[in-house]
Amino acid sequence: xxxxxxALLRGTRNPLTLLCTYILPIVLILVRPLWTDxxxxxxxxxxxxxxxxxxxxSSAYLMxxxxxxxxxxxxxxxxxxxPITMRRYLTENLAACAMPLLVQMVIVSTLGRxxxxxxxxxxxxxxxxxxVLTIASVTMxxxxxxxxxxxxxxxxGFPLILFLTAFLGGLTFPVEAFPGPLQYAGVIFPAxxxxxxxxxxxxxxxxxxAFWLGIAAMLLFSIAYLLYGGKRRIx
Amino acid sequence: MKxxxxxxxxILCQIAGxxxxxALWILNGEIAGFFLLLLLVIMxxxxxxxxxxxxxxxxxxxxxxxxxxxxxxxxxxxxxxxFSAMYLGIYPAAxxxxxxxxxxxxxxxxxxxxxxLCGLFLGFWERERNDKLTLRDTAAGRYYELESLQSDxxxxxxxxxxxxxxxxxxxxxxxxxxxxxxEIVAAYIxxxxxxxxxxxxxxxxxxxxxAALERLNTGANKIREAVHNLSAVTFLGVDNLRDTCRRxxxxxxxxxxxxxxxxxxxxxxxxxxxxxxxxxxxxARHASATLVSVDLDVxxxxxxxxxxxDGVTKTNGKSGNGIRNLRHRAAAIGGSLSVDAGEVFRVIxxxxxxxxxx
Numbered sequence: 404x405x406x407x408x409x410a411l412l413r414g415t416r417n418p419l420t421l422l423c424t425y426i427l428p429i430v431l432i433l434v435r436p437l438w439t440d441x442x443x444x445x446x447x448x449x450x451x452x453x454x455x456x457x458x459x460x461s462s463a464y465l466m467x468x469x470x471x472x473x474x475x476x477x478x479x480x481x482x483x484x485x486p487i488t489m490r491r492y493l494t495e496n497l498a499a500c501a502m503p504l505l506v507q508m509v510i511v512s513t514l515g516r517x518x519x520x521x522x523x524x525x526x527x528x529x530x531x532x533x534x535v536l537t538i539a540s541v542t543m544x545x546x547x548x549x550x551x552x553x554x555x556x557x558x559x560g561f562p563l564i565l566f567l568t569a570f571l572g573g574l575t576f577p578v579e580a581f582p583g584p585l586q587y588a589g590v591i592f593p594a595x596x597x598x599x600x601x602x603x604x605x606x607x608x609x610x611x612x613a614f615w616l617g618i619a620a621m622l623l624f625s626i627a628y629l630l631y632g633g634k635r636r637i638x
Numbered sequence: 639m640k641x642x643x644x645x646x647x648x649i650l651c652q653i654a655g656x657x658x659x660x661a662l663w664i665l666n667g668e669i670a671g672f673f674l675l676l677l678l679v680i681m682x683x684x685x686x687x688x689x690x691x692x693x694x695x696x697x698x699x700x701x702x703x704x705x706x707x708x709x710x711x712x713x714x715x716x717x718x719x720x721f722s723a724m725y726l727g728i729y730p731a732a733x734x735x736x737x738x739x740x741x742x743x744x745x746x747x748x749x750x751x752x753x754x755l756c757g758l759f760l761g762f763w764e765r766e767r768n769d770k771l772t773l774r775d776t777a778a779g780r781y782y783e784l785e786s787l788q789s790d791x792x793x794x795x796x797x798x799x800x801x802x803x804x805x806x807x808x809x810x811x812x813x814x815x816x817x818x819x820x821e822i823v824a825a826y827i828x829x830x831x832x833x834x835x836x837x838x839x840x841x842x843x844x845x846x847x848x849a850a851l852e853r854l855n856t857g858a859n860k861i862r863e864a865v866h867n868l869s870a871v872t873f874l875g876v877d878n879l880r881d882t883c884r885r886x887x888x889x890x891x892x893x894x895x896x897x898x899x900x901x902x903x904x905x906x907x908x909x910x911x912x913x914x915x916x917x918x919x920x921x922a923r924h925a926s927a928t929l930v931s932v933d934l935d936v937x938x939x940x941x942x943x944x945x946x947x948d949g950v951t952k953t954n955g956k957s958g959n960g961i962r963n964l965r966h967r968a969a970a971i972g973g974s975l976s977v978d979a980g981e982v983f984r985v986i987x988x989x990x991x992x993x994x995x996x
Contacts, residue, residue: 587667627683630684
């Protein structure tokens with residue numbers, strides 16, 4: 404678990420990562436107006452969920468920057484020259500990226516149930532949805548890192564992806580408000596499916612088919628992103 | 639710059655196919671259609687990343703057929719796995735077009751035919767390209783093997799020559815020690831004894847003196863015999879070069895030697911002789927030369943053989959087999975061979991002299 408431990412430690416070196424991963428989710432759940440019925444609503448869900456989605460995606464990107472750093476400065480070649488398999492390197496790195504966020508999701512779900520009297524179904528749905536979204540976001544960030552050879556293009560391009568996700572994925576406006584085909588443009592982002600699943604649970608109060616479809620879509624996206632990345636791409 | 643390869647075309651075509659399907663899906667936004675698309679993308683990535691999974695394309699076809707009732711454009715999605723199957727050489731997958739017999743639509747037929755033909759074309763291109771690359775790699779591999787073998791053999795030859803020289807030196811030392819050495823030492827002792835006896839006016843001294851002379855005579859004869867046995871019956875080293883030049887029938891050969899040729903090891907002479915023979919043969923066969931000048935320079939560290947002829951100097955820029963082989967032989971003992979086709983045609987061979995093998 405050496406790689407896992409050091410990946411976790413490297414993630415805490417950047418103040419922005421610390422803020423996004425360890426502080427913002429807790430702060431968000433404590434801001435009552437974002438979660439109550441009268442709060443500011445984005446998309447089909449309350450503002451708190453929208454902001455938590457954006458924070459989750461940003462944290463996943465920031466936490467996985469260590470993979471990009473390893474790739475850019477050639478450390479990955481030296482690491483793989485050691486008796487460490489590519490699978491182990493990726494598994495432990497991605498687990499280290501996802502672990503802090505998963506712990507945050509447990510805290511958020513628990514605090515939500517305590518502070519805002521969420522039903523057990525909603526708490527579990529929020530935990531499940533954001534757990535899978537975290538996995539999808541980490542794998543998406545990993546695939547994004549594999550796409551670029553230069554760090555600059557990667558860092559400049561990700562805010563654009565984040566903006567498109569927020570805009571087309573239904574985090575800022577309900578997708579039904581978009582004209583015709585633009586309503587479906589956001590399906591290529593996992594966040595769209597998270598919003599869709601959560602909306603279904605908030606509307607019906609149960610984890611229905613739409614919710615599970617959203618979970619399935621995010622898991623499939625994770626597989627696709629993992630397959631896209633990999634040894635040949637990362638080196 | 640990345641060369642346009644069949645694989646790159648295949649990837650680009652797949653991306654185009656998925657984009658078109660996505661555009662088609664946006665028309666009605668059926669959830670089942672999206673999941674089918676996502677599945678097709680994942681399976682394509684799987685085949686792209688993991689070797690030995692090409693037959694999973696049949697699963698793609700089955701998924702498309704299964705989705706026909708859930709998404710009205712699913713038959714069009716068949717074009718993508720059909721394209722992949724044809725590219726990967728899984729021709730039985732073409733049976734999927736049987737769907738057209740049950741539900742014929744001209745646009746669908748054109749789409750499937752287009753996908754199939756594109757896949758076939760790219761597949762044939764890929765296989766032909768791979769065959770040619772394999773042939774090229776095999777030929778190159780054999781060429782490098784031969785070059786390596788030739789280099790090894792030349793190095794081994796030089797090694798054997800060095801070992802032979804050392805063995806011969808040992809044999810000469812043993813012969814002199816065992817034969818002449820004993821006789822001369824015995825004669826020396828006899829002469830010392832005779833000197834003492836002659837001082838004492840002993841008559842035995844003369845007999846001993848005669849015996850010592852006899853022993854010295856025998857020793858001298860054995861040394862003469864050993865030298866006679868060692869003398870070469872053919873010319874060696876610089877004498878061989880001079881003899882080759884003298885006997886060259888095509889034109890006059892001007893042979894000049896500078897420096898101490900005894901410093902040149904025996905294994906270097908073999909390469910120099912081969913160079914001279916090649917240079918003279920070229921002068922006779924290709925250059926129609928009237929005068930060939932051969933200079934042999936021996937310095938403390940290198941030996942340089944320069945062969946010039948005043949004949950035709952035009953070359954096509956390529957070295958013949960003889961020159962190429964000589965280059966390898968010279969390189970094997972640390973030397974070099976160069977050809978200069980300026981105002982005169984010149985072949986220069988430079989070989990370093992190593993002190994430890996003298």
